[in-house]
Amino acid sequence: AARNGSFLGDSYNDRPSSVQREEEMRQRAGDLEADLARTDTEIAWLANEIKVEEIRFADLSEANITTPVAGRVWEMMTSPGEDVQAGQPLLKVLDCSGAVITANVTESVYNRLQLGDLATFEPNDGGELISGTVVNLTGAAGAPANLAINPDALSKEPYRVTVALRDAAARACTVGRTGRVVFARHETAP
Incomplete structure (x- = not known):
């Protein structure tokens, strides 16, 4: 200890305080x-x-x-940046694989029609005639909720006829076209 410059005694250290402070600073560093x-x-x-x-x-x-059908977006039900939950409807897609026309008809026309009857759609814009088949007669019941345009908004007649279109022109996925539906006349069997 004497050779190292440390002088020890009973319960004290005789090293200079600057050396002690240097060691403390090295340890702290x-x-x-x-x-x-x-x-x-x-x-x-x-x-x-x-x-x-x-x-x-x-x-x-x-x-x-990915939609299960070929079509186009009809209505966005969310906004950009909105948080959505699993199962929440995000958008509505028009199924363009098979177009239908909903015709509001009078009660007398409705009572003459049957499923499978032939019909022709004559667009008001002068486009080609489109043929189809009567696939649904809803009468005074409400229109299906999955139609792009609710027929209630178009006419006050409570009788509705749905016509599935057969021509390739119907696959253009045009929505909201107006026109006239002409139903084929029935031949009565004797």
Whole structure:
């Protein structure tokens, strides 16, 4: 101890206080360097976590939607940036694979019609005649909720006839065309 410059006695140390302070500062510097290394490691780990979460957020914030039918978007039921839940309706799609026409008719016309009767749609815009077949007679009942345009908005007649179109011209997925439906006359059997 004498060779090293330390003088020891009973319960005291005879080293100069500046040497003691130097050792304290070296120890404190070592502690701070260890804290800095730990903080740098934590920052690197958190930066990686941020990148992972940004990728995860991007994956969860967008989704490709595949419709079971060929068609076009009729109505958007959400807004950009809106949070949506599983099972929530997002949009309405028009099924363009088989077009139908809903005709509002008088009671006397309705009573003459049968499923399978032939009909022709004459567009008011002067387009080609489109032929079809009567597939539904709803009478005074409400129109199906899955039609693009609710027939109630078009006429006050309570009798409705749905005609499935057969021609390729019907596949153009035009909605809201107006015109006249002409039903084929029945021949009465003797």
